[in-house]
Amino acid sequence: MKSWSSKSTALMVGVSLLALTACEEPKVDAFVFESLDQCKSDPLASSDQCDSSFAEAQTQHATVAPKYASEADCQADFGAEKCEEAPYKTSSGGSVFMPLMMGYMMGSMMGGRGGMMSQPLYKSAKSPNSFRTAENKNVGSKTGGTKVARSATSRPTFKSSTRSRGGFGSSGSRFGSAAT
Amino acid sequence: MQRIPVTERPNLADAAAEHELEYSDSKGITGWDESAYYQFTPQQIEEDIKGPAEELEDLCIQVVGRAVENEEVLSRLGIAEPFWDYIAQSWRSGEKNLYGRMDLSYNADGPAKLLEYNADTPTALYETAVFQWEWLEQATEQKLIPEGCDQLNDVHDSIVQAFPHMGIEDVAHFACNHDIEDDKGTLDYLEECAREAGIDTCSLAMADIGTDDQGRFTDLDEQPITALVKLYPWEWIMAEDFGRLVPASGVHFIEPPWKMILANKGLLPLLWGMFEGHPNLLPAFFEDDPAAATLAETGRYVHKPMLSRQGANIEIVDDGKTLLHTDGPYGDDAHILQGYHPLTEFDGGYPLIGCWMVASKAVGLCIREDKTLITGKEARFVPHVIQD
Numbered sequence: 350m351k352s353w354s355s356k357s358t359a360l361m362v363g364v365s366l367l368a369l370t371a372c373e374e375p376k377v378d379a380f381v382f383e384s385l386d387q388c389k390s391d392p393l394a395s396s397d398q399c400d401s402s403f404a405e406a407q408t409q410h411a412t413v414a415p416k417y418a419s420e421a422d423c424q425a426d427f428g429a430e431k432c433e434e435a436p437y438k439t440s441s442g443g444s445v446f447m448p449l450m451m452g453y454m455m456g457s458m459m460g461g462r463g464g465m466m467s468q469p470l471y472k473s474a475k476s477p478n479s480f481r482t483a484e485n486k487n488v489g490s491k492t493g494g495t496k497v498a499r500s501a502t503s504r505p506t507f508k509s510s511t512r513s514r515g516g517f518g519s520s521g522s523r524f525g526s527a528a529t
Numbered sequence: 530m531q532r533i534p535v536t537e538r539p540n541l542a543d544a545a546a547e548h549e550l551e552y553s554d555s556k557g558i559t560g561w562d563e564s565a566y567y568q569f570t571p572q573q574i575e576e577d578i579k580g581p582a583e584e585l586e587d588l589c590i591q592v593v594g595r596a597v598e599n600e601e602v603l604s605r606l607g608i609a610e611p612f613w614d615y616i617a618q619s620w621r622s623g624e625k626n627l628y629g630r631m632d633l634s635y636n637a638d639g640p641a642k643l644l645e646y647n648a649d650t651p652t653a654l655y656e657t658a659v660f661q662w663e664w665l666e667q668a669t670e671q672k673l674i675p676e677g678c679d680q681l682n683d684v685h686d687s688i689v690q691a692f693p694h695m696g697i698e699d700v701a702h703f704a705c706n707h708d709i710e711d712d713k714g715t716l717d718y719l720e721e722c723a724r725e726a727g728i729d730t731c732s733l734a735m736a737d738i739g740t741d742d743q744g745r746f747t748d749l750d751e752q753p754i755t756a757l758v759k760l761y762p763w764e765w766i767m768a769e770d771f772g773r774l775v776p777a778s779g780v781h782f783i784e785p786p787w788k789m790i791l792a793n794k795g796l797l798p799l800l801w802g803m804f805e806g807h808p809n810l811l812p813a814f815f816e817d818d819p820a821a822a823t824l825a826e827t828g829r830y831v832h833k834p835m836l837s838r839q840g841a842n843i844e845i846v847d848d849g850k851t852l853l854h855t856d857g858p859y860g861d862d863a864h865i866l867q868g869y870h871p872l873t874e875f876d877g878g879y880p881l882i883g884c885w886m887v888a889s890k891a892v893g894l895c896i897r898e899d900k901t902l903i904t905g906k907e908a909r910f911v912p913h914v915i916q917d
Contacts, residue, residue, distance in 0.1 A: 437741075438742070506753075508751060512739070512741055512742060513739060514738065517704075517735040518734065518736030519770070520769060523858070525709060526652075526712055527705065527706065527709070527765070527838070528652035528653075528709075528711055528712060528715075528838060529630075529649070529650055529651055529792070529839065
């Protein structure tokens with residue numbers, strides 16, 4: 350399974366390079382909330398949008414969250430009691446773990462980008478104040494209306510949990526080259 | 530069409546090393562022979578090979594259009610029922626084909642005859658597109674061949690131009706059996722072309738492909754595979770454990786599933802059935818067709834498995850007797866009978882003309898020469914030129 354910590358390292362390298370070249374990624378308006386209630390109490394967010402975006406983020410959570418084969422590995426990245434069992438099994442039938450959803454991000458009506466996909470947010474053990482997307486993009490600690498890097502708003506990818514491998518390849522072992 | 534002896538490049542060993550081809554001082558490059566080349570006139574290329582190949586491609590497309598609607602035909606080709614709709618769907622939704630190689634029997638005396646269409650997993654691509662072209666440039670520069678020679682060889686640019694139209698939306702994965710160097714080499718080259726076309730790629734072994742709870746295929750980084758360029762035959766994919774997951778996997782395969790109809794030697798009787806008498810076709814029949822018995826009675830035919838590779842399990846019957854036959858692992862499968870149109874001998878070699886099709890256009894030529902009438906694994910690639 351893909352390790353969150355190894356991805357964090359890669360991201361830090363990327364960030365420092367950006368800083369060196371003084372290029373800043375374009376920012377877009379977004380809403381970040383830690384709960385549905387917090388969204389509904391924000392005068393700038395409509396209650397309907399809060400409901401539908403929260404539901405969408407919740408639905409995505411299990412598929413896009415980083416996955417771990419051990420609970421300890423998950424907690425090392427996200428903190429004690431910050432992980433849950435994912436609705437998947439490993440190829441050997443073992444449990445799969447993922448971080449708890451700590452909030453969600455949705456498009457801002459103000460920014461005219463209401464079509465932005467909403468997505469779940471997480472908080473790592475190392476920097477527990479900041480929200481991060483499932484792609485490990487930091488979107489800051491501010492809740493409510495905020496500005497986030499455009500790349501953080503792209504749709505998170507499916508983090509799979511492979512059940513088995515080796516279901517292809519047997520004919521190649523038997524017949525050899527596929528060449529014609 | 531002439532076979533002309535020529536001096537090998539003095540830098541052959543270096544060229545081999547640069548292209549990572551197997552080389553020994555005594556035998557040269559494995560599978561490659563530049564002690565001669567074939568020379569064609571522009572007319573021979575245009576009128577006898579390129580034109581007919583594109584016409585044959587058109588006939589093949591008509592065969593596919595009809596076959597996907599006909600369960601009896603799909604069943605006769607040995608395709609299992611769970612894949613019928615899947616194949617038909619890939620055809621109806623217009624999934625694009627990338628490449629293939631038609632093998633032709635041609636000697637400049639009469640029309641080229643289609644022997645088979647390697648439409649799913651053709652190799653000798655790199656040798657055609659890159660190594661053969663480099664030979665032309667260097668042999669010209671070193672004055673080993675006359676000035677102004679050309680080649681039918683637009684393979685590289687055609688593939689690079691075709692990739693952006695293949696419907697790849699995200700990362701393209703490339704998979705084959707990594708234990709076979711030739712296969713891996715061909716696929717690596719295709720991957721390079723895709724990258725040149727600006728496509729993100731990722732390569733893995735067929736055996737490393739995984740499947741997840743949602744029936745998707747995954748790579749070793751747990752990313753779902755959405756587009757898969759495979760150098761692995763469709764009939765193997767369908768027969769293996771994960772084959773049953775293919776139709777619902779959502780993976781966009783290249784070559785697309787409908788290409789398996791053309792890669793099957795059952796294509797030849799289907800073509801003959803629809804276009805009997807076409808100058809570039811040989812009579813061909815499914816073995817269990819009564820018409821096959823009539824062809825067999827002439828005592829002059831070729832017996833081929835519908836699915837075989839590299840000249841395996843082929844029998845040539847001439848004058849009522851077996852003239853030549855090859856062994857292989859495909860002998861128990863269904864067969865076809867095809868009219869016998871022997872390759873012509875040139876200085877002890879039997880050249881088989883391969884015409885490369887990219888996005889259904891004839892864009893390249895490769896000639897493989899064997900010491901026998903059946904072109905097999907020992908065949909060597911001989912370069913060609915076009916010269917007035």
